[in-house]
Structure formats: structure tokens, C-alpha cells
Amino acid sequence: MVESASDETVLREAVALASLAPSIHNTQPWQWIVHPEQAELYADRERQLTATDPDGRSLMLSCGVALQHAQVALAAAGHPPEVERLPDPGQPDLLARIRLGTPAPAGPDLVREYQSMLIRHTDRRPFAPQYPPQDALDELTSVAEDAGAHLHLVRPDQVTLVNLLVSRAGGIEGDDPEYRAELAAWTHRDSADGLPPDVLPSDEPRRVPIRDFTPDDDAEPTEVPDAPPVADEYARYAVLHGDRDDEPHWLRGGEALGAVLLAAVRLGLATSPFSDPVEVMATREKLARDILAGLGHPYLVLRFGVASPEAPPPPRTPRRPADETTRVEPE
Ligand SMILES: Cc1cc2nc3c(=O)[nH]c(=O)nc-3n(C[C@H](O)[C@H](O)[C@H](O)COP(=O)(O)O)c2cc1C
Structure with a gap:
């Protein structure tokens, strides 16, 4: 007789896979505790970016993706999970x-979602000269809705404003020495977290600039480019948003982000997130008012496109080993 794996083993394997989740600056700000019959996800506040993300919005979004990835891993292994979110008001970081x-075999959609999780990565390279199909983008908006958040597809007439807000946020943050020190500490590193140099974006003018990972303190603010050609002409942008700007909604927003990013892989789209316009209050408020028409609280901007077919995929961003992110607690 084949003995089935214990709950603890199944949970341990799933939370190890959840480390594939994207996170702000690849901080991987989560800690798992695996008990014999349940796993607990904690926010690791030591890994919060205090200058860049003082509210913890991006930390919560990142943990939300890890939670979504753990659920995908469990369901794909034939163990659809039961999840209790923020179960203890006395422990806000739980x-x-x-x-x-109840065990249930995984259908083909789940298996595809699982496979997408294994290969997803952020792609900051300029995209191919091909628009993402509208029906694929529409599908991503329903995926976000089903997962408890919303995705606003930026209209062509709104892209100039998004460019302006992202550029302005970059300028404001770049002037802050604490922001620059934090960015320097988390980039160009050769470690299991943070961003290695080979995944950082090239600096050609873009339709909407990707975060400047090496800002100068005396740099001039980026001007909106007024003459083509600029890279990413065929990119589409979207704003992930929710009904409230608080931790429970950011966590749900992160789960929706995970679902959207995995669906994008299935639909053949490359993605990269921008959190800088949400990190600065003035640009976050303008995103809410002028892009979302006051109908939601922005969590993250996403860039979608078709990856250039000639170029090899970008290198993978490393992850911390499971024994650093997971503690196993015997009964
Ligand atoms: C909440 C959040 C915010 C992010 N913000 C940015 C950003 O502003 N600019 C950027 O280039 N990447 C951003 N990223 C992408 C991360 O840097 C990336 O997920 C991480 O380095 C891991 O790499 P991977 O996605 O390729 O696995 C963000 C990711 C998350 C989850």
C-alpha cells in the first residue's frame, strides 16, 4: 500500500513553492510556520522597506501573492485548502x-496555473512590436474581479498621464536620501534576496519609465518624451485597485495580483509591476482621481506586453532557501 504524505509534508512543500511569488525589490517579506495540521503565514516586518513602503502596502501585496501561490500549489497537489485570513486581531502580522x-483531483486549469507559477518572472525588457490581444486583457480584468480586487485597463488617452505620474513619483523618491540608500541596499546584490544587476532595466526612453534603480540625487526630472520612437510603444498598462486602502484589502489585492500574473503567463503575456506611483501620496491620489475616476484605491500599476521572441528570457531572480522562510513546529 502506498502511504500518502502527511499534512505537514504537503503544507511544507506548498509553502516552499510559494516563495516563487514576486515581491517588492524581491524582499520576500514573509515567514511561514508549519504545524502538523496547518500552515501560518506571517508578515516579516524586518523586511519592510521603511522609506519606500512605509504603509506596508507593497509588503502586504507581496504576502498576498505568496498566499495565492501556496493555495495554487496545494490545490494542484489535490488538496484544495481552507484559508482563514487575518484570523487573530491580537496578532496583526499573522x-x-x-x-x-477535502482532497480533490486537480483539473487542467489548475495544472496550467501551477505550471505558470513555475515559469512566471518579471520582464522589464522592452516588449515586441505587437499589441496584447484585447480579449486576453479583458480576461485578466475578470480574473482580478473573481479574486476580490479590480483591474483598470489604462486607456490610450490616459497613458500620457500615467507616464507623468510615474516620472513624477520617480523624481520625488529620487530626491529622498533614505529612499536612495534603501534602493542601493536592495539592488545590485549577489544574495538570495534583493535584485541582481542583470534583471534591472536598460535605460532607453520608454512610454512609461520603469523605476530608476540607480537614481542620482541631482538628476533632472524625467521629461515626458515628446517624440517617438520610444520603447514599449505596444505595451498596455493597468491599475490594480480595491475598494479600501487597508491591510485586509491589500492582502486580497495581492492574491488577485498573483492570479492575474499567472493568468498572464497562460495568455502568453509578459508583465512587470510599477509600485513607485503608488508609493508617493500625491501621485497615488492623482491615480485614484484622474485614472480611476475616484472609483477605487490604487495598489499597483502593471505593464503587459508580448515578450520579444528573439531575445532569451531574462535571468531568474533568486529566492531565499526554504529553511530561512519556514519554521516547522512539532505538535
Ligand atoms: C508589490 C510589488 C511591487 C513591485 N514594484 C516594482 C517596481 O516598482 N519596479 C519593478 O521593476 N519591479 C517591481 N516589482 C517586481 C519585483 O522586483 C520582482 O517581483 C522581484 O524582484 C522578483 O522577481 P520575479 O518577479 O522575476 O520573480 C514589484 C513586485 C511586487 C510584488
Whole structure:
């Protein structure tokens, strides 16, 4: 007789896979505790970017993606999970408890979602000269809705304003020595977290500039380019947003982000997130008012496109080993 794996083993394997989740500056700000019958997800506040993300919005979004990835891993292994979010008001950093539900074989959609999780990565390279199909983008908006958040597809007439807001946020943050020190500490590193130099963006003019990972303190603010050609002419942009600007909604927003990013892989689209316009209050408020028409709280801007077919995929960003992010607690 083949013995089935214990709940603890199944949970341990799933939370190890959840480390593939994207996170702000690849901080991987999560800590898992695996008990014999449940896993607990905690926010690791030591890894919060205090200058860039003082509210913890991006930290919560990142943990939300990890939670979504753990659920995908469990469901794909035939163990659809039961999840309790923010179960203990006395422990605000305990973000979720996960237990195994009734076993059920994974269907092909789940298997595809699982496979997408294994290969997804942020792609900051300029995209190919080909628009992402509208029906694929529409599908991403329904995926976000189903997962408890919203995705606003930026209209062509709104892209100039998005460019302006992203550029302005970059200028404001770049003037802040604490922001620059934090960015320097988390980039160009050869470690299991943070960003290695080979995944950072090239500096050609873009339709909307990707975060400047090496800002100068005396740099001039980036001007909106007024003459083509600029890279990313065929990119589409979207704003992930939610009904409230608080931790429970950011966590849900992160789960929706995970679902959207995995669906994008299935639909053949490359993605990269921009959190800089949300990190600065003035540009966040303008995103809410002028791009979302006051109908939601912005969490993150996303860039979608078709990856250039000639270029090899960008190198993978490393992850911390499971024994650093997970503690196993015997009964
Ligand atoms: C909440 C959040 C905010 C992010 N913000 C940015 C950003 O402003 N600019 C950027 O280039 N990448 C951003 N990223 C992408 C991360 O840097 C990336 O996910 C991480 O380095 C891991 O790499 P991977 O996505 O290729 O696995 C963000 C990711 C998340 C989850």
C-alpha cells in the first residue's frame, strides 16, 4: 500500500513553492510556520522597506501573492485548502492560516496555473512590436474581479498621464536620501534576496519609465518624451485597485495580483509591476482621481506586453532557501 504524505509534508512543500511569488525589490517579506495540521503565514516586518513602503502596502501585496501561490500549489497537489485570513486581531502580522480541505483531483486549469507559477518572472525588457490581444486583457480584468480586487485597463488617452505620474513619483523618491540608500541596499546584490544587476532595466526612453534603480540625487526630472520612437510603444498598462486602502484589502489585492500574473503567463503575456506611483501620496491620489475616476484605491500599476521572441528570457531572480522562510513546529 502506498502511504500518502502527511499534512505537514504537503503544507511544507506548498509553502516552499510559494516563495516563487514576486515581491517588492524581491524582499520576500514573509515567514511561514508549519504545524502538523496547518500552515501560518506571517508578515516579516524586518523586511519592510521603511522609506519606500512605509504603509506596508507593497509588503502586504507581496504576502498576498505568496498566499495565492501556496493555495495554487496545494490545490494542484489535490488538496484544495481552507484559508482563514487575518484570523487573530491580537496578532496583526499573522496574515493567514491554511489547512487542507477535502482532497480533490486537480483539473487542467489548475495544472496550467501551477505550471505558470513555475515559469512566471518579471520582464522589464522592452516588449515586441505587437499589441496584447484585447480579449486576453479583458480576461485578466475578470480574473482580478473573481479574486476580490479590480483591474483598470489604462486607456490610450490616459497613458500620457500615467507616464507623468510615474516620472513624477520617480523624481520625488529620487530626491529622498533614505529612499536612495534603501534602493542601493536592495539592488545590485549577489544574495538570495534583493535584485541582481542583470534583471534591472536598460535605460532607453520608454512610454512609461520603469523605476530608476540607480537614481542620482541631482538628476533632472524625467521629461515626458515628446517624440517617438520610444520603447514599449505596444505595451498596455493597468491599475490594480480595491475598494479600501487597508491591510485586509491589500492582502486580497495581492492574491488577485498573483492570479492575474499567472493568468498572464497562460495568455502568453509578459508583465512587470510599477509600485513607485503608488508609493508617493500625491501621485497615488492623482491615480485614484484622474485614472480611476475616484472609483477605487490604487495598489499597483502593471505593464503587459508580448515578450520579444528573439531575445532569451531574462535571468531568474533568486529566492531565499526554504529553511530561512519556514519554521516547522512539532505538535
Ligand atoms: C508589490 C510589488 C511591487 C513591485 N514594484 C516594482 C517596481 O516598482 N519596479 C519593478 O521593476 N519591479 C517591481 N516589482 C517586481 C519585483 O522586483 C520582482 O517581483 C522581484 O524582484 C522578483 O522577481 P520575479 O518577479 O522575476 O520573480 C514589484 C513586485 C511586487 C510584488
